[in-house]
Amino acid sequence: MQRGFAAPHRPTKTTHRHLDRGLQFVEQQRWEEAARALGQATRELPRHALAWLNLAQAQRKLGQLADAAETARRVLSMNAEPGPTNMARRLLASALAGQGLAEQAADALQPLIDANVADPEVYLEAGDARVQARQFVVALQLFMRAAQLKPHAPEAHIGLGNCFERLGMPSSASECFRTASILDPRNTQVLGSAVHMAMHACRWTDLDADLAQLTARLKDGGPLLPMPFSHLSFPGSTAAEHRQTAAHFWKTQTAGTQPLPQRSPQQRKPGRLRIGYLSNDFHEHATSRLIIEVLERHDRERVEVFLYSYGVDDGSDLRRRVLASSEHFVEMATMAPRAMAERIHADHIDILIDLKGYTQGCRSAVLGYRPAPIQVNWLGFPGTLASPLVDYIITDPVVTPLPMAADYDEKFAFLPHTYQPNDRQRPVGPVPTRAACGLPEDGVVFCCFNNTYKITPALFDRWCRLLTQVPGSVLWLFEANMEARDNLLREAQARGIEPARIVFAPKADIAAHLARLSLADLVLDTLPYNAHTTASDALWVGVPVITCPGDTFAARVAASLVTATGVTDTIATSLDGYEAIALRLAQDAAARRALRERLVAARVSCPLFDAARFASNLEALYERMLERRQTSLATGHLATAPA
Numbered sequence: 001m002q003r004g005f006a007a008p009h010r011p012t013k014t015t016h017r018h019l020d021r022g023l024q025f026v027e028q029q030r031w032e033e034a035a036r037a038l039g040q041a042t043r044e045l046p047r048h049a050l051a052w053l054n055l056a057q058a059q060r061k062l063g064q065l066a067d068a069a070e071t072a073r074r075v076l077s078m079n080a081e082p083g084p085t086n087m088a089r090r091l092l093a094s095a096l097a098g099q100g101l102a103e104q105a106a107d108a109l110q111p112l113i114d115a116n117v118a119d120p121e122v123y124l125e126a127g128d129a130r131v132q133a134r135q136f137v138v139a140l141q142l143f144m145r146a147a148q149l150k151p152h153a154p155e156a157h158i159g160l161g162n163c164f165e166r167l168g169m170p171s172s173a174s175e176c177f178r179t180a181s182i183l184d185p186r187n188t189q190v191l192g193s194a195v196h197m198a199m200h201a202c203r204w205t206d207l208d209a210d211l212a213q214l215t216a217r218l219k220d221g222g223p224l225l226p227m228p229f230s231h232l233s234f235p236g237s238t239a240a241e242h243r244q245t246a247a248h249f250w251k252t253q254t255a256g257t258q259p260l261p262q263r264s265p266q267q268r269k270p271g272r273l274r275i276g277y278l279s280n281d282f283h284e285h286a287t288s289r290l291i292i293e294v295l296e297r298h299d300r301e302r303v304e305v306f307l308y309s310y311g312v313d314d315g316s317d318l319r320r321r322v323l324a325s326s327e328h329f330v331e332m333a334t335m336a337p338r339a340m341a342e343r344i345h346a347d348h349i350d351i352l353i354d355l356k357g358y359t360q361g362c363r364s365a366v367l368g369y370r371p372a373p374i375q376v377n378w379l380g381f382p383g384t385l386a387s388p389l390v391d392y393i394i395t396d397p398v399v400t401p402l403p404m405a406a407d408y409d410e411k412f413a414f415l416p417h418t419y420q421p422n423d424r425q426r427p428v429g430p431v432p433t434r435a436a437c438g439l440p441e442d443g444v445v446f447c448c449f450n451n452t453y454k455i456t457p458a459l460f461d462r463w464c465r466l467l468t469q470v471p472g473s474v475l476w477l478f479e480a481n482m483e484a485r486d487n488l489l490r491e492a493q494a495r496g497i498e499p500a501r502i503v504f505a506p507k508a509d510i511a512a513h514l515a516r517l518s519l520a521d522l523v524l525d526t527l528p529y530n531a532h533t534t535a536s537d538a539l540w541v542g543v544p545v546i547t548c549p550g551d552t553f554a555a556r557v558a559a560s561l562v563t564a565t566g567v568t569d570t571i572a573t574s575l576d577g578y579e580a581i582a583l584r585l586a587q588d589a590a591a592r593r594a595l596r597e598r599l600v601a602a603r604v605s606c607p608l609f610d611a612a613r614f615a616s617n618l619e620a621l622y623e624r625m626l627e628r629r630q631t632s633l634a635t636g637h638l639a640t641a642p643a
Contacts, residue, residue, distance in 0.1 A: 018044065019051055026054050031256075034058040049075050049084040056091045060098070061256070063338030069095040086112060086122075093125060100310065100333045102132030113142070120149040120156065127159045136166045154180040158190055161197070168481045170200035188217040192226025192234075199233065199453040201483040202491065207457065211236055218244060225249075228358040232383055232554045233529040235456050239383070239407035239552045247386035247409075249358055254368030257337075259389070260345050262373065265630045269348040272304040273622055276344055276372060277326075279355035279380065280311030280333075280363075283319045286533040287355055287380055289510065292318065293423040293611035294618065295325035302619050306347055308332055308340065310363060341369035350374060351622055354390070357381020374625050377410055379420070382532070382554040384408040391635045392625060394618075395419045398560040399553055405637065413621055416640040417607035418564040420557070421614050422536050428518075429511035437516050438503045443472035444586045447520035447543070449505065449513075449534045452477075452484040454526035457491075462579045463524060464495040470586045476520060479504035517541050521592055522585055527575070530558040539565055539608065542600040544585065544592070546570045548578040564608035567598045 022037035038055040045051055052075045059068035072095060075088035089108050096105035106129035112122045123146035130139035143159035150156060161176030174197035181191040195210045211234055214226065218241055225248040231237055277295075281287040298305050306328040313319060323329050328347075332340045340363065344352060352372035356362040357380040367375055370389050377385045378394040385393075386409045393400070393410035396419045405412055434441050446466060448455070455477075467473055475492075479485055489499045505516065518541040525531050525547035531538070535545050535558040547558035547570065559571050570585075572578035585592050603609055624638050 031058045031061040049080045063336045065095045065098045065336040105129040120146040136163045154184040170197040171483045173197040186222045187224045189224035196230035202487040204457045242383050243386050243407050250387045253364040257368030259370035274304050274350045276306040276349040276352045278308045280361045282309045282322045283314040284316040294421040294615045297615040337365035340366045341371040344371035355380045399556045411637045413638040414640045418560045427511040429515040431515045445521045447476040448524045449478040450526050452480040454529045464497050474501050476503045525558045528555045532557045535561050542596045544570045544595050546582050548572040565602045565606045
């Protein structure tokens with residue numbers, strides 16, 4: 001950061017000492033000491049831009065983002081020369097973006113864009129802000145300008161990839177990430193993103209070679225590893241590798257965080273168990289659709305529920321149900337992670353449940369401050385967070401048998417039936433005709449509404465073999481993006497399947513989705529990343545789900561859900577068995593009908609759809625977690641114990 005301007009009065013030697021010490025602390029990244037010294041310097045030199053700029057930087061690094069923004073505005077009010085003014089704008093934008101005020105952050109940088117500055121960093125920062133503000137076309141133009149100014153900057157191509165991803169153009173996104181990987185061969189994260197986007201597009205030409213390269217890079221390590229969520233879907237990846245990438249992500253997200261002062265068990269606030277749920281998905285989202293009735297059925301004499309939200313208010317009916325379900329709904333979208341943690345800590349939360357994990361928009365740094373004495377990973381991320389500060393993962397004996405514990409940092413907290421809650425009040429619209437959905441009136445409808453990145457070439461081979469062996473049948477898929485549609489039609493044709501036998505379903509609201517889903521005969525699950533919410537949706541409307549559990553959490557979810565219905569005929573022990581079950585049922589209409597009748601009957605009383613029983617079991621599990629802490633027992637696996 002440049003030196004700035006002389007003060008309007010002669011500084012004292014003491015003032016110089018405060019400023020010089022503050023700058024020295026900045027260079028050493030000793031941010032608390034820097035903030036103290038520079039705070040003193042700014043009081044003695046109120047017009048010294050250098051002091052204010054570095055104070056803003058120290059405040060930003062300490063997570064004091066509102067203060068950092070105000071300090072940066074102080075510099076802008078000085079009408080200083082372009083250098084300090086431009087830096088102040090960038091610091092202001094960074095502080096605003098960190099508070100979730102992305103559009104304001106982008107606006108703070110707009111004068112620099114309008115002036116056509118020749119600094120690619122400005123366009124990168126502005127592009128990132130516009131992406132956060134969901135202004136993807138504008139962001140695309142900014143990243144293109146950054147790439148023009150600095151063609152060999154991987155960050156510009158990463159920004160372009162992020163834009164194309166959000167615009168539903170995964171092939172273009174994949175190519176941008178691949179370019180970034182070539183420019184920065186040590187960055188395995190962008191290679192992983194290139195692979196994940198190619199899988200979204202069902203573009204499998206280089207998949208085997210890419211996966212082999214990723215495996216080799218994981219063994220070598222490096223400064224950046226694949227994103228944990230995308231890694232879960234890579235064929236051949238192991239739970240041990242997932243733990244490796246999760247641990248790396250945790251370290252990058254929580255660098256510089258220090259746990260808040262911890263209270264002893266004796267200092268616990270008396271009264272009901274205080275449970276905090278942390279998420280940015282408290283709106284129309286799969287997580288809220290799954291958990292909503294459990295939130296509504298929490299025993300308020302037993303637990304006091306706090307929902308900590310850092311997502312958007314979409315005005316949906318589901319959002320309104322979520323708001324009504326809790327005693328305390330705390331908006332945190334514009335708060336920095338440290339401020340979020342301080343609020344949770346001040347609320348004396350006993351157990352903080354992270355419903356997000358390492359999925360898009362997560363704020364893992366909050367957990368890095370350990371705002372609650374017990375921190376739990378549940379529902380949002382199907383795998384370990386690989387964090388020493390996350391005590392438990394809520395799971396079940398099917399999805400994570402105890403021998404899998406070696407690949408988890410968390411202890412297993414077992415629910416007796418399934419880890420996944422469900423909402424019995426989910427709306428189902430009028431059932432359309434098959435013809436209205438482009439389906440044959442009589443032929444067998446094999447269905448998979450999973451996202452396209454979960455479809456692998458090996459599994460698609462088996463699906464096409466089923467189509468070949470079952471005349472008149474069709475494969476009904478979710479139309480996630482047009483590129484995947486075109487590539488899947490091409491892949492089917494290469495396997496001898498006429499394009500007319502692949503039918504695509506566009507995105508629909510939940511009521512319409514459930515209504516049309518009931519038209520399917522059989523759901524074909526994916527591996528290594530199963531159907532999760534889409535599996536429980538199918539079971540709710542009585543459609544059998546054929547699944548083959550694998551070796552990871554994400555690969556065993558559907559088996560857990562099917563087991564919780566009590567109708568387990570469709571769980572295979574191998575992919576050959578999976579294909580055989582699908583073929584047998586496709587060729588036996590009476591068997592399909594009987595299976596469907598059993599599922600519909602089970603829906604009334606099976607554990608999968610019993611939200612009241614689930615809530616009671618969950619509360620009992622929370623009480624056992626707290627009991628261990630209050631009696632000073634070390635965190636340990638919690639075996640199943642139905643309430």
